[in-house]
Amino acid sequence: GQNIDQPTEMTATEGAIVQINCTYQTSGFNGLFWYQQHAGEAPTFLSYNVLDGLEEKGRFSSFLSRSKGYSYLLLKELQMKDSASYLCAVRDTGGSYIPTFGRGTSLIVHP
Amino acid sequence: ETGVTQTPRHLVMGMTNKKSLKCEQHLGHNAMYWYKQSAKKPLELMFVYNFKEQTENNSVPSRFSPECPNSSHLFLHLHTLQPEDSALYLCASSLRDDGYTFGSGTRLTVV
Numbered sequence: 061g062q063n064i065d066q067p068t069e070m071t072a073t074e075g076a077i078v079q080i081n082c083t084y085q086t087s088g089f090n091g092l093f094w095y096q097q098h099a100g101e102a103p104t105f106l107s108y109n110v111l112d113g114l115e116e117k118g119r120f121s122s123f124l125s126r127s128k129g130y131s132y133l134l135l136k137e138l139q140m141k142d143s144a145s146y147l148c149a150v151r152d153t154g155g156s157y158i159p160t161f162g163r164g165t166s167l168i169v170h171p
Numbered sequence: 172e173t174g175v176t177q178t179p180r181h182l183v184m185g186m187t188n189k190k191s192l193k194c195e196q197h198l199g200h201n202a203m204y205w206y207k208q209s210a211k212k213p214l215e216l217m218f219v220y221n222f223k224e225q226t227e228n229n230s231v232p233s234r235f236s237p238e239c240p241n242s243s244h245l246f247l248h249l250h251t252l253q254p255e256d257s258a259l260y261l262c263a264s265s266l267r268d269d270g271y272t273f274g275s276g277t278r279l280t281v282v
Contacts, residue, residue, distance in 0.1 A: 064213070093270055102173050102261070102273040103214075147214070157267075158204075158227070161214040 064162035088153030095147040177274035194245040194262030203245040208259040
């Protein structure tokens with residue numbers, strides 16, 4: 061299995077940049093997901109990293125370092141609607157392809 | 172609307188009741204999942220169905236009984252639940268080992 065750690069809560073200001081970190085321990089890494097979940101809604105897919113480096117998608121970017129067991133989600137030009145929970149999930153090479161989720165980071169964006 | 176539809180959105184039930192949660196997807200996905208989401212806890216995988224066959228059951232109490240009549244529909248039958256079973260129950264689907272598409276969940280309260 062995996063041991064996934066991410067901060068419980070973060071706050072940031074509208075227009076700013078925020079970085080949400082995720083560290084993990086796994087015997088055989090096979091991909092890392094980030095999901096966004098607004099209160100009372102479905103988690104929605106943001107990004108998938110399996111190789112080291114930065115993947116950019118508009119205002120959101122996700123970074124992975126497999127050797128350090130570390131990923132971050134970078135949100136630029138924050139908007140109020142970015143207030144949500146951000147879930148990190150890691151998949152390993154063990155028989156199941158199903159990822160294990162972290163507890164999520166609740167991001168509060170204020171004016 | 173994500174393409175995965177869950178009903179009902181909210182459910183209040185007594186400990187002696189029997190109810191069912193329904194999940195439906197028409198995305199052509201071959202795998203469907205039930206997750207439990209409690210406050211301050213990671214998403215907990217409950218059941219996995221691959222091509223209608225149950226492939227995982229993560230030590231879930233027998234008061235939760237899944238049913239997958241076809242690859243588009245998934246049910247979770249509930250009976251004699253406990254107050255600690257109150258949570259958000261999320262259904263998800265995926266195509267092989269791609270990322271998940273989640274439903275909006277059923278908010279269950281056991282009284």
